[in-house]
Amino acid sequence: xxxxxxxxxxxxxxxxxxxxxxxxxxxxxxxxxxxxxxxxxxxxxxxxxxxxxxxxxxxxxxxxxxxxxxxxxxxxxxxxxxxxxxxxxxxxxxxxxxxxxxxxxxxxxxxxxxxxxxxxxxxxxxxxxxxxxxxxxxxxxxxxxxxxxxxxxxxxxxxxxxxxxxxxxxxxxxxxxxxxxx
Amino acid sequence: xxxxxxxxxxxxxxxxxxxxxxxxxxxxxxxxxxxxxxxxxxxxxxxxxxxxxxxxxxxxxxxxxxxxxxxxxxxxxxxxxxxxxxxxxxxxxxxxxxxxxxxxxxxxxxxxxxxxxxxxxxxxxxxxxxxxxxxxxxxxxxxxxxxxxxxxxxxxxxxxxxxxxxxxxxxxxxxxxxxxxxxxxxxxxxxxxxxxxxxxxxxxxxxxxxxxxxxxxxxxxxxx
Numbered sequence: 001x002x003x004x005x006x007x008x009x010x011x012x013x014x015x016x017x018x019x020x021x022x023x024x025x026x027x028x029x030x031x032x033x034x035x036x037x038x039x040x041x042x043x044x045x046x047x048x049x050x051x052x053x054x055x056x057x058x059x060x061x062x063x064x065x066x067x068x069x070x071x072x073x074x075x076x077x078x079x080x081x082x083x084x085x086x087x088x089x090x091x092x093x094x095x096x097x098x099x100x101x102x103x104x105x106x107x108x109x110x111x112x113x114x115x116x117x118x119x120x121x122x123x124x125x126x127x128x129x130x131x132x133x134x135x136x137x138x139x140x141x142x143x144x145x146x147x148x149x150x151x152x153x154x155x156x157x158x159x160x161x162x163x164x165x166x167x168x169x170x171x172x173x174x175x176x177x178x179x180x181x182x
Numbered sequence: 183x184x185x186x187x188x189x190x191x192x193x194x195x196x197x198x199x200x201x202x203x204x205x206x207x208x209x210x211x212x213x214x215x216x217x218x219x220x221x222x223x224x225x226x227x228x229x230x231x232x233x234x235x236x237x238x239x240x241x242x243x244x245x246x247x248x249x250x251x252x253x254x255x256x257x258x259x260x261x262x263x264x265x266x267x268x269x270x271x272x273x274x275x276x277x278x279x280x281x282x283x284x285x286x287x288x289x290x291x292x293x294x295x296x297x298x299x300x301x302x303x304x305x306x307x308x309x310x311x312x313x314x315x316x317x318x319x320x321x322x323x324x325x326x327x328x329x330x331x332x333x334x335x336x337x338x339x340x341x342x343x344x345x346x347x348x349x350x351x352x353x354x355x356x357x358x359x360x361x362x363x364x365x366x367x368x369x370x371x372x373x374x375x376x377x378x379x380x381x382x383x384x385x386x387x388x389x390x391x392x393x394x395x396x397x398x399x400x401x402x403x404x405x406x
Contacts, residue, residue, distance in 0.1 A: 026256060033249055042240040055248060062252045067259070070354065126234050127241055145200070145235035170196045173231055180231070 018078055022069050029069070033062055036082050043086040046142045048093075049131035057093060061086045087143070091158055094135055129179045137172035140165050145173075190214055190221045199228030328385065331392030338399035345403075357402055364395045 014035070020028035040061050044054035065085055072081055130138055139158060143149040144165070151169075155162040190198070194211045197203035203211060215222040342357070371388045378384060 026253060029256070030249060030253070033252065034246070037245040037248070038240055038242070041243055041245055045241045045243070046238075051243065055243065055245075058245065059248055059252050059255070063255045063259075066252075066256050070352070126231075126238060141235070145232050146238055148236075170192060173196065173199075173228060177227055177231055181227070 014078065015074070018069070018072065018074070021066075022072070029066055032078065036079055037062070039079060040082050040086040043083060043142075043147075044090055046127065046130055046146060047087070047090045047139050049133065049135070049138055053093075057089055058086075060093075061089045064089060083147075087157060091139070094139070095159070126176070126180065129176050132179060133172055133175055136160075137168050137175065140168040141172035141176070144169050188214075189218065190225070195221065195225050195228060198225050200232045328389045328392055331389060331396050334396050335392060335399060338396060338403055341403055342399060357398070360398055361395065364391060364398065367391050368395070 014032075017028045017031050021032055037058065041054060041058050044057045044061065045051060048054050048057065061082070065082060068085070072078065076084075130142065133141065136158075140154055143154045143157070144151070149157075151162040151165045154160075154165045158165070160168075190211055194203060194207065198208070198211055198215075215225060368388065368391045371384060371391060375381065375384045375388060
């Protein structure tokens with residue numbers, strides 16, 4: 001049971017924008033960007049834990065959305081389609097990042113990353129605390145606890161075993177509790 | 183199973199907190215929470231965290247300023263698409279109407295030749311033996327090429343399905359249309375071959391059609 005993605009409700013006006021954008025109308029696509037960018041940005045920001053990277057990847061998400069829009073058949077809402085696209089773009093980025101490989105090794109020992117951001121103050125909010133987690137733990141926590149993906153879905157998306165996803169989640173929660181309750 | 187003296191496992195605490203605990207373990211785990219303050223407190227804190235995550239507000243950022251960059255990348259992609267003669271990665275559409283007309287013309291010729299071949303023994307019985315042997319060999323040879331092309335087309339079609347989502351707008355539809363024209367010619371030829379299986383001209387034509395299909399798919403693959 002996944003959390004509703006912002007901007008999923010598709011009106012007739014939304015359908016019209018999608019149709020026009022599919023036919024190459026950049027103005028219509030800009031309107032779709034305005035409606036859906038905040039939700040897609042939230043996915044990128046939370047999964048990456050870094051604003052600059054999230055903004056950079058958000059552009060990739062929408063360039064790819066433009067390229068793939070002709071294949072969008074409306075079987076899900078555009079918001080859901082974009083949400084899944086954003087998750088895939090982020091996971092691709094993380095997979096291809098050498099830094100990710102190095103950080104994953106940390107996750108086996110501790111779900112908390114070792115960036116300077118780890119030194120957080122006691123009143124840190126959850127979004128900021130997410131930024132201190134190691135990427136693997138953060139992805140699983142965000143997908144499961146924020147967006148409601150099942151362990152099987154996460155395993156399939158991230159290319160890990162469901163049992164690994166489960167353990168990553170538990171470690172992420174413990175790490176977040178430690179940070180937030182300091 | 184837990185009682186009042188054994189603490190809940192990590193799995194039980196975590197799954198109680200997010201509501202995914204197995205039904206057959208839930209009652210015992212909840213009973214334990216009533217008598218164990220330590221486990222109850224831990225589960226409550228975990229529940230609080232999962233509730234916070236579920237109701238997390240979306241982070242905000244000025245995203246309007248990113249649009250010009252996106253637009254520019256989109257426009258650049260469109261220019262590349264429209265630029266004349268931009269090389270190897272361009273999908274060039276064949277001329278299916280001409281191709282179909284050609285195929286139909288050859289099909290008619292092949293059927294006519296096939297009819298003549300069948301009536302030939304009546305007029306020239308002495309030539310039949312050697313002629314039939316040659317025909318059989320060429321039919322077998324061409325059948326082998328048809329199978330090879332068929333295999334290659336299958337592989338390329340699978341590749342096309344994988345790359346379809348990355349094709350330019352409209353290109354996928356154009357490719358499907360072209361492939362449909364060729365497939366329709368192939369189907370007609372297969373019907374004709376079923377009626378006249380030893381007609382080498384039909385077999386040759388079938389091989390040619392498959393080759394056309396493979397070439398179309400290769401062009402798509404190179405353009406991708």
